[in-house]
Amino acid sequence: MTSADALPRLARHALPALGAHLLSPQWREPRIGIVHLGIGNFHRAHQALYTEEAMLAAGGDWGICGVTLQGDLGKRDTLMAQQGLYSVVERGPHGANVTVVRALREVLAMPHDHAALFARLADPLVRIVSLTVTEKGYCRDPKTGEVALDDAAVAHDLAHRLAPRTVPGILVAALRERRDSAGNAGTAHGKPFTVLSCDNLAHNGAALRQVVCSFARQLDPSLADWIAAEVAFPSTMVDRIVPATTGAERATAAAALGYRDAAPVPCEPFRQWVIEDRFPGGRPAWDAVGAQLVGDVTPFELAKLRMLNGTHSTLAYLSMLGGFGTIDAAIADPAMRNLIHAMMTHEIAPTLIVPASFDLLAYRDALLERYANPALKHRCAQIAMDGSQKIPPRLLGTIAARIEAGQPFTRLALAVAAWMMFLRGHADDGTRYEISDPLGDRLTALAASARGEPQALLAALLSVREVFPAHLAAQPRFTTALHDALHLLHENGARGATAASQ
Structure with a gap:
């Protein structure tokens, strides 16, 4: 006792x-x-x-x-x-x-x-x-x-x-x-x-x-x-x-x-x-x-959904592959922090229209400070749950906005690719983990069918319409960016890909 x-x-x-x-x-x-x-x-x-x-x-x-x-x-x-x-x-x-x-x-x-x-x-x-x-x-x-x-x-x-x-x-x-x-x-x-x-x-x-x-x-x-x-x-x-x-x-x-x-x-x-x-x-x-x-929550919810939830998922999937257990441990890595800072600054914030009183860059800095809180120990595995439900609103909406604006989205593509690699069920060093997702059995079967080949993994998972709508899955800029990100992860691992994508 x-x-x-x-x-x-x-x-x-x-x-x-x-x-x-x-x-x-x-x-x-x-x-x-x-x-x-x-x-x-x-x-x-x-x-x-x-x-x-x-x-x-x-x-x-x-x-x-x-x-x-x-x-x-x-x-x-x-x-x-x-x-x-x-x-x-x-x-x-x-x-x-x-x-x-x-x-x-x-x-x-x-x-x-x-x-x-x-x-x-x-x-x-x-x-x-x-x-x-x-x-x-x-x-x-x-x-x-x-x-x-x-x-x-x-x-x-x-x-x-x-x-x-x-x-x-x-x-x-x-x-x-x-x-x-x-x-x-x-x-x-x-x-x-x-x-x-x-x-x-x-x-x-x-x-x-x-x-x-x-x-x-x-x-x-x-x-x-x-x-x-x-x-x-x-x-x-x-x-x-x-x-x-x-x-x-x-x-x-x-x-x-x-x-x-x-x-x-x-x-x-x-x-x-x-x-x-x-x-x-x-x-x-x-x-x-x-x-x-x-009167209208939309600007606030979109900023939170893309800036916080989008980068939270990015951290979670790259961390599950790269061996970081908690968000504070992940953001303490200089390459990871630089990636998230650049993602918010250059790829996410430009897609948002907010009231004049809402300082997006100050919000970015506050998020980075919150992630670094050493006392919280927010487990990456917890954030990684239910990815099929989270990826579309947290990341794909931002990517669609970047495509429409004719702007690059290499870091956002890396986040989606990390989720795809995560579905293999093991980290870069071979450590196994559980996949908790409403579509878990189907997604893990598709990932297993790819046998570790990035192009096969991309083709298999892009067929899941609950996650990837047909118009986005057929968008050449989207598929090319994901293809490149998957190869980067495959060749360099999550930590190497993170360092190369800042």
């Missing part, structure tokens, strides 16, 4: 003794006004923290019911054993700051808590349903933007509309109940909740709206029309580096609090949240605590 195991469990009765680790000792337990689908580390270090601060600043019943969609009873039971409390361990170059968060009031696990979830979604006090479920959680056909009808889980939900498992299925079932509740006592009286996507997906609100409406149309066209007319789907841009929890966070939290926290969340000091201000049913005072409420 470790010293932390011997400590009492974190719980609400301990709050009076934890004043130094609370945002404020003043606290009124709020009723639940937000249901959040996808209660992972990112939400708990980002939106939940903003929401607690907003309630402290301006009041309101915006307590959070968090929902795990993967049947994760362990997460539910761990957090509920702590009465929803957990700590955020903010790690910067000068040490760690530990804050206990109180905004999470309930945790449910689907499908086990189906009845409890739908009772909560029908509660008129719930005015926002937010989500962080990653791109694959949207069950979205990448070609059309509609719900993916060939998805087995979607097919299940269409056949069992009262027992949905997917995000679109759950939202449509709950919104149907809201619509049909008009005039019933104790219900939301036909008023919908606002659906707030907080995922790294371009135009995430509009994308989610299209998926939900297309799913609803399969069941009831009138319901789809009602959702399209009555339900707000504001877009957002979220930013904070939040790695996976390790034993180090548990030890840090225990040492600071004197209580055992089984669910701490590590994160960097930086955070940003830009929100389209469209909330017919009201919202927390997020703007009072640093969030930016705007």
Whole structure:
């Protein structure tokens, strides 16, 4: 037994003794006004923290019911054993700051808590349903933007509309109940909740709206029309580096609090949240605590998607090949830092149109500083997951903009080529790693069929239409740049290719 195991469990009765680790000792337990689908580390270090601060600043019943969609009873039971409390361990170059968060009031696990979830979604006090479920959680056909009808889980939900498992299925079932509740006592009286996507997906609100409406149309066209007319789907841009929890966070939290926290969340000091201000049913005072409420999120989300997410993926795939385990270790390599600096300066920033107040070069420098944070240890393997979902918005959109402008994109091509080489399942020194991707079996089979030959690898992977649209896969400038980058990686390895591509 470790010293932390011997400590009492974190719980609400301990709050009076934890004043130094609370945002404020003043606290009124709020009723639940937000249901959040996808209660992972990112939400708990980002939106939940903003929401607690907003309630402290301006009041309101915006307590959070968090929902795990993967049947994760362990997460539910761990957090509920702590009465929803957990700590955020903010790690910067000068040490760690530990804050206990109180905004999470309930945790449910689907499908086990189906009845409890739908009772909560029908509660008129719930005015926002937010989500962080990653791109694959949207069950979205990448070609059309509609719900993916060939998805087995979607097919299940269409056949069992009262027992949905997917995000679109759950939202449509709950919104149907809201619509049909008009005039019933104790219900939301036909008023919908606002659906707030907080995922790294371009135009995430509009994308989610299209998926939900297309799913609803399969069941009831009138319901789809009602959702399209009555339900707000504001877009957002979220930013904070939040790695996976390790034993180090548990030890840090225990040492600071004197209580055992089984669910701490590590994160960097930086955070940003830009929100389209469209909330017919009201919202927390997020703007009072640093969030930016705007009329159009697009310039901010595109800058983040291309500058941060694009270079994050670049670092991840080159690092998996070259043997760097974490982002800070990768960016400490001078050749890697120079590559990322040049990519942002010369290839990404020129594709962006941002408000005059947004200094892209200052943003570049802040990103490089964040990547170099030695305390965070953000694992490259974590960022490398789900590449088939991430490559198109993070890198291919920027490449398309460069092609349209008649400008070179050698560094961006190297990033895509590194992902292709990554799919072989081994680093340049032969070290093997797992491929975690919704298309993993298919992609790794295609990569294996190429037998290490760059041209064969290029031809095989360019055929995957979920990643590479036909018009781009047939674009000579694109295929030539990828061909050259793959040969550079094949002949020199990731480290040599990085040094040669600055």
